[in-house]
Amino acid sequence: MAILDYSLISDRHWKEIWKRASEAAGAKITSQALRLWFSTEMGELSVPDRYVDVFQGRAPRSVIAKHYTGKGFERLKRIYDKANLKILS
Numbered sequence: 328m329a330i331l332d333y334s335l336i337s338d339r340h341w342k343e344i345w346k347r348a349s350e351a352a353g354a355k356i357t358s359q360a361l362r363l364w365f366s367t368e369m370g371e372l373s374v375p376d377r378y379v380d381v382f383q384g385r386a387p388r389s390v391i392a393k394h395y396t397g398k399g400f401e402r403l404k405r406i407y408d409k410a411n412l413k414i415l416s
Contacts, residue, residue, distance in 0.1 A: 345357070345358070348414075361414070362383055365379075365382070365383070365412070366379055366383065368410070368412055369382070369410060369412075372410050374410060376388070376392075377389070377391070377396045378396070378403070378406055381396065381403065382403070382407065
């Protein structure tokens with residue numbers, strides 16, 4: 328499975344993506360609002376904070392998170408798929 332390199336998307340293209348998502352949702356969607364929603368939903372599904380931090384690109388907050396959290400692609404994919412989150416359906 329290929330991982331998309333988001334650094335290859337221009338700022339203009341990102342703005343267009345957010346604009347289309349907002350139009351589809353019928354409400355303004357921002358990256359900040361999406362991160363807050365994702366973090367809240369994952370927490371309600373009892374996903375440990377250390378994995379939410381990995382998904383959102385934050386540095387580990389504890390020794391356990393830094394040294395003992397499995398960050399392999401397959402593990403993270405299982406956790407994400409199990410959450411079954413849908414932003415727009």
